[in-house]
Structures are given as structure tokens and as C-alpha cells.
Amino acid sequence: MSKITFSMGGIHPNDSKFARECAIEVLPLPATVYVSMAQHLGAPAKPIVQVGDMVKTGQVIAEPGGFISAFVHSPATGTVKSIAPRKDLAGNNQIHVEISVEGEVWEDGIDLSKTLVTAIPEDRNFILDRIKNNGVVGLGGATFPTHVKLNPAPGKVAECLILNGAECEPFLTSDYRILIERTKEIVVGAAIMQKVLGGCSCVIGIEENKPEAIKAVKAAVSELGYPGIKVAVLKKRYPQGGEKQLIDAVMKRQVKSGGLPIDVGAVVQNVATALAVYEAVQKNMPLITNTLTVTGDNVPVNMMHNYLFRIGMPLSYVVDRAGGIPDMAAKLVSGGPMMGKAIANIEATTVKGSSSVLYLSEEATLRKPASNCIRCGKCADACPMGLEPFLLNRLSKAGDLEGLEANAVQDCIECGCCLYSCPANIPLLDRIRISKGQVMGVIRARAAAAKAAAEAAKK
Numbered sequence: 001m002s003k004i005t006f007s008m009g010g011i012h013p014n015d016s017k018f019a020r021e022c023a024i025e026v027l028p029l030p031a032t033v034y035v036s037m038a039q040h041l042g043a044p045a046k047p048i049v050q051v052g053d054m055v056k057t058g059q060v061i062a063e064p065g066g067f068i069s070a071f072v073h074s075p076a077t078g079t080v081k082s083i084a085p086r087k088d089l090a091g092n093n094q095i096h097v098e099i100s101v102e103g104e105v106w107e108d109g110i111d112l113s114k115t116l117v118t119a120i121p122e123d124r125n126f127i128l129d130r131i132k133n134n135g136v137v138g139l140g141g142a143t144f145p146t147h148v149k150l151n152p153a154p155g156k157v158a159e160c161l162i163l164n165g166a167e168c169e170p171f172l173t174s175d176y177r178i179l180i181e182r183t184k185e186i187v188v189g190a191a192i193m194q195k196v197l198g199g200c201s202c203v204i205g206i207e208e209n210k211p212e213a214i215k216a217v218k219a220a221v222s223e224l225g226y227p228g229i230k231v232a233v234l235k236k237r238y239p240q241g242g243e244k245q246l247i248d249a250v251m252k253r254q255v256k257s258g259g260l261p262i263d264v265g266a267v268v269q270n271v272a273t274a275l276a277v278y279e280a281v282q283k284n285m286p287l288i289t290n291t292l293t294v295t296g297d298n299v300p301v302n303m304m305h306n307y308l309f310r311i312g313m314p315l316s317y318v319v320d321r322a323g324g325i326p327d328m329a330a331k332l333v334s335g336g337p338m339m340g341k342a343i344a345n346i347e348a349t350t351v352k353g354s355s356s357v358l359y360l361s362e363e364a365t366l367r368k369p370a371s372n373c374i375r376c377g378k379c380a381d382a383c384p385m386g387l388e389p390f391l392l393n394r395l396s397k398a399g400d401l402e403g404l405e406a407n408a409v410q411d412c413i414e415c416g417c418c419l420y421s422c423p424a425n426i427p428l429l430d431r432i433r434i435s436k437g438q439v440m441g442v443i444r445a446r447a448a449a450a451k452a453a454a455e456a457a458k459k
């Protein structure tokens with residue numbers, strides 16, 4: 001079995017997939033759900049319901065707030081109790097629709113049967129409308145609206161759809177579980193996206209540490225018989241699931257600084273997004289569920305789970321259902337230990353892109369006392385984007401935004417490989433992330449000024 005990987009940098013952390021054997025369990029609804037209007041990249045959605053309204057499960061409760069935005073649907077049946085700011089994971093206020101749960105009545109037109117629908121609709125616009133109207137966003141972390149990503153700008157041609165089944169972050173096992181429990185739906189979802197992209201080829205990339213998933217997906221691809229879909233076995237190497245790293249591994253093409261995957265003919269989607277696309281197009285099912293992993297280091301087996309959750313569930317509720325916060329937990333993280341976000345507010349709710357609740361011990365948090373740089377270069381060797389993190393760190397400390405931009409801080413994918421590799425435990429990622437935000441702000445302001453000047457010149 002030949003294995004492929006990306007060409008530069010990367011690390012080999014212990015994969016710690018302790019919850020891999022935990023079959024997906026359905027989390028029952030709590031008494032109240034709080035549905036965020038900011039569950040996707042882009043403008044927050046705008047509520048279209050009022051306090052006191054009765055809503056059905058799957059009913060639209062918010063419309064897109066701009067071109068890059070998404071519909072949001074009710075995850076439950078009940079009464080709208082409030083539409084008000086509530087703190088998200090990071091402690092920032094976002095508008096949430098609070099719904100008291102009262103029974104379960106589904107919106108009309110949703111196919112709740114388990115029947116696998118394999119016939120791919122012919123009409124591209126029908127497919128894109130279903131994906132848009134059902135609020136599908138990328139579930140690999142970015143939550144970019146899927147209907148926009150599947151509709152490249154004029155002149156851009158998709159040659160290859162790459163389905164990301166790498167799940168290279170340690171601990172996470174939700175993608176693995178859907179790969180073996182919802183295999184055929186994922187393959188149909190891939191075929192739908194191939195169709196909408198004009199019949200390009202499709203490669204489903206899965207890391208070598210998931211042999212059962214590789215076997216299951218290969219069997220489903222063969223049985224369903226859609227043309228042009230292949231399975232690629234990826235070497236276990238972090239960050240193998242990064243968009244640019246997957247394109248490098250599969251197509252041997254590099255996305256230039258500031259460029260997009262479509263510039264080299266690639267569209268990358270996560271396997272969970274393929275499942276959501278299947279549900280949206282073949283079942284008219286809105287994106288109100290996803291799968292998340294509850295796990296950590298030194299966590300008792302009975303406290304590890306892979307849950308099918310509905311959006312709007314407080315994380316405190318998820319944690320309670322899973323057995324409570326274990327004593328060893330020094331830090332709670334949403335997402336993987338490398339790129340995830342610290343949970344600053346346990347009353348924050350699940351959103352479309354939620355992928356985990358991780359309990360990390362002091363030892364696993366990678367936070368140790370920092371010493372001086374010994375100029376070993378290990379951070380640069382580990383960087384999958386070819387950057388020099390020690391230099392970016394130095395420029396960041398000096399507040400040199402010009403130097404940071406010249407040294408491509410904007411290309412940092414915030415993977416944390418530099419931090420992981422640094423023997424001096426320098427918090428490289430923290431500083432680089434802040435500097436990247438500042439430089440991106442400068443780049444955006446410059447682009448806006450150039451656009452305004454061009455428009456003024458036309459008048």
C-alpha cells in the first residue's frame with residue numbers, strides 16, 4: 001500500500017486516539033438550547049423568528065447576513081424564549097436564539113428515513129440551493145459556507161476534489177467514526193460535490209493509522225461505482241489534514257502565498273462536510289447535528305465518547321452527560337490539542353463546527369517555562385509552510401509589522417509545529433498568531449484603500 005505525504009516540515013505527535021473504539025452515541029436534547037448566529041465564517045446570520053414563536057426541528061430561524069454567511073435552523077421543537085447576546089467559547093458575546101425544548105415535530109419536507117439515496121441529482125443549481133438552504137458549512141475547522149466554496153469564480157476550474165479524512169490532530173476520533181459508521185453517505189456526498197464541480201476527479205485521503213476506515217471507504221467506493229473516486233493512504237504526520245499540505249500530498253502542487261486551493265485546481269472538503277452535503281441534498285436535512293469526541297489524556301474509558309450532538313447544547317451539558325470533568329483536567333479544549341481553542345466558558349454551546357471537548361492534563365498542554373532561544377533551527381525544520389518561526393518571534397517582539405509581512409507571517413496556518421518542536425519552550429505560536437492578525441489587518445486595509453482608489457479613478 002503506497003503512502004503519500006506533504007513535502008516540507010511536520011511533526012509526529014503521539015496520536016492518542018483513545019476514543020477510537022467508542023461508537024457514536026446520540027446525545028438527547030437538554031431542556032433548553034441556545035443557537036448561535038455566528039456558527040460560520042463570515043457575517044453572522046440574522047434571526048427571522050420572534051420571542052414567543054413556536055419553532056419546529058429543522059425550521060429556518062436565521063438567514064445569511066451577507067454573501068459569506070449561512071442559514072441557521074432550529075435543532076429542536078419548542079418556544080423561542082429570548083434572542084440575546086450570550087458568551088461563546090472564547091467569552092465573546094454573540095447573538096443566540098434560546099429555545100425551550102417541547103417534544104419533537106420536524107419541519108415538513110425533510111426525509112427522516114435511513115434509506116440510502118445514491119442517485120445524484122442532475123441539476124447543479126438544485127444541488128447548490130439545497131446545500132445553501134440547509135446551512136452547510138465546512139466542518140474541518142474553517143466553517144466556510146460550502147455552497148460558496150463549491151462554486152468557483154469564473155475562470156477557475158476544479159480539477160480535483162480532495163476529501164480530508166486525515167484527522168491528524170491527536171485525540172480526535174469523530175471523523176474516524178463517521179468514516180466507518182456513515183461510509184456510504186460520505187461517498188455519495190463526495191459524488192455530489194464532484195458533480196457540482198463539473199465532474200472533476202476525487203481523492204479521499206485517510207491517514208495510515210485508520211486501516212478500518214481505509215478498508216471501509218475503499219469497499220464503499222467500489223460498491224457504489226461512481227466514476228473518478230479514489231482512496232489515498234496518507235502517512236501519519238501532522239498537519240497532514242491542512243488544506244495546503246493535502247494538496248501537496250495528493251496533487252504535488254503548491255498553493256502560493258496569498259493564493260487559494262482553486263488557483264491550483266483543488267477544492268478541499270472534510271469528510272464530515274461530505275456527510276452534511278449528503279444529508280442536505282439527498283434528504284433535505286439541515287445542518288443541525290455533527291459528531292464530537294469527548295476524551296483526553298489519562299481519562300477513564302467510561303468518560304470517553306463520540307457523540308452525535310445537536311447544535312445549541314451547552315458544553316456543560318455535554319460534559320455532564322459524559323461523566324463530568326475528570327480530576328486530571330488542567331485545561332479544556334475545543335478542537336485538537338494543536339489547533340483547538342481553550343474553552344474559557346463551559347456554558348458556551350455546541351455549534352456546527354464543534355469537534356471535541358478535550359480534557360488535557362498539565363503535562364499535555366505543551367506549556368512549560370520558557371528559556372532563551374538556542375538557535376537550533378528545529379522550529380524552522382518543523383514548519384510545514386517553510387517559515388522561520390524564530391525570526392517571526394523576534395520580529396513580533398520588536399513590533400516590526402513590515403518585517404513580519406516580508407517574512408510571510410500571513411502564511412502561518414497556526415499548526416503549532418514550531419511550539420511543539422522548540423526545546424526552549426518559547427511560546428512561538430502565541431506571538432506569531434497575534435502578529436499574523438495585525439499583518440492581515442494591514443493587508444486588508446491596503447486592499448480596501450486600493451479598491452476605493454480604483455473606483456474613484458473610474459468616476
Ligand code: SF4
Nearest residue numbers: 383412413415416418
Ligand atoms: S504555527 Fe505557523 S510558524 Fe509555527 S510551524 Fe505552524 S505554520 Fe509554521
Ligand code: SF4
Nearest residue numbers: 373374376377379422
Ligand atoms: S526551536 Fe526554539 S530554540 Fe530552536 S531556534 Fe526555534 S525558537 Fe530558537
